[in-house]
Amino acid sequence: MYTERVSRLTGAVVWTKRPTGTAVQPVLPDGCMDLLWSEGRLLVAGPDTRPYAPEGPDRSWAGVRFFPGTAPALLGVPAHELRDLRADLADLWPAARVRRLCGRIAAAPDPARALEDIALERAAEAEAPDPLLRRLVECLGEGRPVSATAAELGVGERRLHRRCLTAFGYGPKTLSRILRLRRALALARAGTPYAETAIRAGYADQPHLAREVRRLAGMPLGELLAGGG
Structure with missing residues (x-):
């Protein structure tokens, strides 16, 4: 079971995930990075450009999504060095410091x-x-073009x-x-018809939406929503 709450750290989310006995759903790209804790390990989830399928059996997790x-800036490592990776925090910070944090x-x-x-x-x-x-994320999240936002x-x-x-x-x-995919998923989860979802989220048409969902989520939109993605 997955639960989340707003963090005391501005803009962040604190979340937990418990084993449910069902198939583990892939983690979709969301523009974020996470600090993770599971089974005695501290890890960092780098920025994803494709769906991430957790390996091994389902287990308990806690995380802070920044x-x-x-x-x-918090971790002291450029995001591109962690793209599509899950890295031990001890590979980024002094091992002794990470051991103390793990014990804590x-x-x-x-x-x-x-x-x-x-x-x-x-x-x-x-x-x-x-x-x-932050302003860049806000502008792109609203669907504004990159060139206009840069200007x-x-x-x-x-x-x-x-x-x-x-x-x-x-x-x-x-x-x-x-960010456009995240807008589309929010609309579709709310029951908006797919054709309307495509236009409102900023796609040219429904086939464009379908192609982008497959590229970034690895499955059709209907299958993704049915699985809780």
């Missing part, structure tokens, strides 16, 4: 809250999130692309596609 573009979470009555506390502490040490990146932000498209690689793991056009 607002798009904010995790690299393991001893906590609520691992998810302990994980959130660690994220809050790290955020207090790091520089404040770049407001340009509004006063950033050249090449420079914006470089900043996006560091913050999101990929360029602004890929980020735009992923």
